[in-house]
Amino acid sequence: MDFKNLTIAEIKKILEKTDLEDFYHHYFEFLKEEDKKIKGFLFFTEKLVFETIKELKNRDRNLPLWGVPIAIKDNILVKGERCTAGSKILENYIAPYDATVIEKLKMAGAVIVGKTNLDEFAMGSSTENSAFFPTVNPFDPQKVPGGSSGGSAALVGAGLVPIALGSDTGGSIRQPAGFCGIYGLKPTYSAVSRYGLIAMASSLDQIGPLAKNLDDLILVFRIIRGQDEKDSTSQNYLEKNKKIKIVGVPEEVFALGLDEEVKNVFESFLEKIEEKFEIKKISLPSLPYALPTYYLIMTAEVSSNLARYDGIRYGFSFKTDNLLEKYLNSRELGFGPEVKRRILLGTFVLSHGYYEAYYLKALKVRQFIFQDFQKAFQEVDLILMPTSPTPAFKLGEKITDPLSMYLADIFTVPINLAYLPALAFNIGFSQNLPIGAQIVGNLFEEEILFQFLKEFNYQ
Secondary structure: OOOOOOOHHHHHHHHHOOOHHHHHHHHHHHHHHHHHHHOOEEEEOHHHHHHHHHHHOOOOOOOOOOOOEEEEEOOEOOOOOEOOOOOHHHOOOEOOOOOHHHHHHHHOOOEEEEEEOOOHHHOOOOOOOOOOOOOOEOOEOOEOOOOOOHHHHHHHHOOOOOEEEEEOOOOOOHHHHHHHOOEEEEOOOOOEOOOOEOOOOOOOOOEEEEEOOHHHHHHHHHHHEOOEOOEOOOOOOOOOOOOOOEEEEEHHHHHOOOOHHHHHHHHHHHHHHOOOOEEEEEOOOOHHHHHHHHHHHHHHHHHHHHHHOOOOOOOOOOOOOOHHHHHHHHHHHHOOHHHHHHHHHHHHHOOOOOHHHHHHHHHHHHHHHHHHHHHHHHHOOEEEEEOOOOOOOEOOOOOOOHHHHHHHHOOOHHHHHOOOOEEEEEEEEEOOEEEEEEEEOOOOOHHHHHHHHHHOOOO
């Protein structure tokens, strides 16, 4: 049985004439062998799979995801399974409940086959900040898959799973989707419940799907979206539709360090879509301010959210009878360097004397960025931008230079700051590496993003 690059529809067709247990015995053999090359999984959930199979045999085979395998980023809780967030401090933490998105996927008949690798606490753009091991790009093992949802993106890009969940705080679904040549959706903030997602920056985090097939991504998004009483920031999904006539391209994109290879592929893609839509150059004056604004707000929220990992309540606990030593050593030994860097920056930003100078100012600039996009949407229907200024870079190339790594997020962070939905997709290749772009819509316009690619017949 050839398991590579199967779509949800193809898997459902195979399961019409194949025993579910037999399918998964062979599928796990395939997964374990193939994953040795890319290291996308942190661990497999075989026990859960065979428990799920027993239940599925008594359930309606017409469920949208009946028997379909899905991989889950390891910062999303799956009851009874480990949830490490890619960190030593949570290495042996067992999730006591299912995240809302997991409940919805289980209700739809999905089979969770494993938890995927990520930058520690989703902090990074390369998956090299994982406390366990780096994941590699399925197109070139010398290159990174992007981050922080690098494990999910690499597994989908390599054709090992049809669909995976990731989380996106500043580009963590879209940038790896671009690097791995697949689709990745960052939904509107509040469109998908965050209940059961290990928080990094609560006003920016959003769960979304990654897939090789657009229809698969659309199906999973429609299953996981919607209001949840357990997440007070979630809302009823307000589906919108409109005719797409004008696609805007921000002029600032070309002045923000866009690599020549990416620029060439992006411009040739613009020529292709001009046959179908009007392309309009627009200005987003706030774009150059998005990155510093993001790193002020995000680190402040990281500092607050990660205060709970104190060696007392859960996770790694340094063995000592001295309470202060327990606090200090649990965090010193449990967190990696990037997490410590962001906690320190965030604590500084929130400290007395700097709160107004940095954090409050950043919140005002965030509002300016949001209004900037709203003005642009009065002129255009959608906005098109690259996902990253460069193609996938080499493992080890940027890990010792945080600023260079942070610049990899320059085109993705404005979308999170403005609460908007964006869909990443492949627009071509440069030296055998995928180049990604993202189509950005106004609030709750995910269906219009899908329509854009459907109208362009993009598969």
